Amino acid sequence: MEKFTRLTGRVAPLNRANVDTDQIIPKQFLKRIERTGFGEFAFFDWRYLEDGVPNPDFILNEARYQGASILVAGRNFGSGSSREHAPWALNEMGFRAIIAPSFADIFRNNCMQNGMVPIVLSQNQVDHIMGNALKGVGYEVTVDLEAQTVSDAEGFSASFEFDSFRRNSLMKGLDDIGITLQNSDAIDEFESARAARW
C-alpha cells in the first residue's frame, strides 16, 4: 500500500450529500478483474454526456479543479454498495484524501485499505473548505496525517480524529494481512478450540 504522511494539494468540491458508490463508479464498470482501470469511469453518469464528451456542467470537469488530490464532499459520502472499485476509481482520478462531515462505514474502510485518507470534519469546517474551493482557483489545503490536521495558507486549521491503528498503517504503507498473520498462533489456537466445539 502506498504511504500517506502529509499531502498539500488542490481541493475539488462536490457539494452534495449522500453521494453513493453507484455514482462514484456505476455498475457497468465493475466487470474488470483488475484493481486498475476505473479512474476514467469515476462519476461516469455525471461526468460525461451521452456521446462521451465531458459534461461542462459537472463541477469536477472544470479546468480549475484538474489535478486536485483532495476531494471535499457532503455528508454520508460513499453510501450504498461495498464495491472497493469506488475508492480505486477515486484514487486513479487523483484523490488521496477525502474530507466530509461523515462517511459510510464500508467505503471509509475501503479507502484506508488503499492508501487513501477519509477525514471527518465538522459541517462548519467542511463548509469553510467547500466555500473556498468553490470561489477560488487553485485553493489548496494540507492534510497532515501525523499531526491529524487539515490547514490552508490563509490560517485555517482543523484537527481530526483518526483510528491510531489505521493511521500507523497508512503512514507506513502496511497491509492488514501481514499484521494479522503475526497473530497466527492465536488463530491456530482459536481454530483448535472451535473444531472441538463444532
Added chain:
Amino acid sequence: MPKTMFEKIWDTHLVAEPEGEPAILYIDLHLVHEVTSPQAFEGLRLTGRKVRRPDLTISTVDHNVPTDETRTEVIKDPIARQQVEALRQNCTDFGVTLYDVDSSAQGIVHVIGPEQGYTQPGMTIVCGDSHTSTHGAFGSLAFGIGTSEVEHVLATQTLRQRTPKTMEVRFNGELPVGVSAKDMILATIGQMGTAGGTGHVIEYTGEAIRDLNMEGRMTICNMTIEGGARAGMIAPDDTTFKWMRGRKFVPQGDDFDAAAAEWSQIVTDDGAEYDTLVEIDCESLEPFISWGTNPGQVARVSESVPGPDDFDDPAEQESAERALEYMALDAGTAMQDIRLDRVFIGSCTNARLEDLRAAASIIQGKRVAEGVRAQVMPGSTLTKWAAEKEGISEIFKDAGFEWRESGCSMCLGMNPDILVPGERCASTSNRNFEGRQGKGGRTHLVSPEMAAAAAIAGHFVDVRDWD
C-alpha cells in the same frame, strides 16, 4: 453482566485484541461472488498465499449473470464472461466450492446461504457485498466487506474490526393488515435516514418482528445497510428453527434439536443495554413507496410526493430538489398517480418463495396493464423450481409477467436486464440510486405486493384496498 446478542457473538469470535489495534474476529462463513473477488484471489497469488479455510468459503455467480435460458451455454457479454470464468478458475485453483450457473444451488448469494442451511444462528458471516446483513435474520453477525477485506478473510479466516456500537430498533404494536416487512424497513430508513445507523449493529425487536416469517425478517435485515448500519440482527426463535430444519447443511435429526437448544441461548439478556434506541410505531404504518434517489426518501401510499420545502435541513432540501428532477416528479403529485413502465420482482431483498407467493396472490386472474413490462427473477434456482412446482410461475405468466432465471439482475443492472433512460420502475429491490437499474432509469422501491398491484393497475395503488 447481561449481554446483547451482538456482544455474545462478538465475544465468542474474538481471536485476539492486540493492544491499540482493532480486534481480530474469526469468520465462520465467507460467501464469495464473481464481482468483488477476482482482485482478492489475485492478491493471494501475488503473495503466494492460500485460502486458509476453503471449507468455510462458498461461492456462486449472481451479480452479472444473464437471466435468460441460454446462459448455461454461453454468457454473451465478454467482460461478464471473463469475470465468471475468473471465479471458476479461482475456485478450482484454491479449492473453493462454486455453485455455478448450471447448479440447482445457484442463486443470489444472500438467498442461497439460508436456503442451503449454511447460514446459522450465532455465526459470523461476511461477503464482499453490502447486503450480507440479510443473514442477521437468523441471529448471526453478518456484514458486507470490501475486496481488500475479502482477501484478508481468504488468507486468515479473520477480519480486523473495531467494536461497533449497538442500536435497538424496536417495533411497537402489531402490523396492520396489508403492510409488509418491506414497509417496516422503508419506514425505518425514512425515519432515521440513510446514515442513521452508521457505526452501529442493529437488533430489530418487538412483537411485529416476532410475528414475521423468516422471509420478512430477511427483508428487514437485508436493508439494514440502507440505513447506514453494516449489520442487522433478529433473535432466533422457533420460527427460525422451523424454517431451518431439514435444510442441506444444518445439523440433522437429534443433532438439530441440540443445536437449536444452543442457538436459543444466543439472544439478548434481560437488562442488556444498547447504545441507541429507535422506536417505530407499527400501528400507524402503511405501505411505503420511495419517491427519491436514496432509500430514505420514502412516502406512504396515501401521501403525495414531498417538495424541498417539506424538509428543514438545507442538505435534505438540496437532495430532494435533485431527486425530484432526476425522478421527473412534481411535488404534490399523489403517490398513487405515479404511472409505471416496468415492474421488477426480484433481488436479495424480496425474491424468496414467500415473496413470490405474496405477489402471486395479488395478480391471480388479472393481467398486467398495457404498456407495462413486468418481470420476475426468482432469488435462486431452487426457489424458481419450487415456485414452478406449486404453480406460482403459471400465475405470473398468465398475468403477462416474464418468468426468468435467478440472479441479482435488475436490482443493479450489471447483466443485460436494465431500464432504458426515462423508464420508471416499481422494484422490490433495495436501492433507488440514480442510474442503479440503468442510466436514466427511475426506481421506486416497494414490497412485492405493491409491485404486483402496480403492474396490474399501471400505477401505484394501495394494496390494502386490493381485491
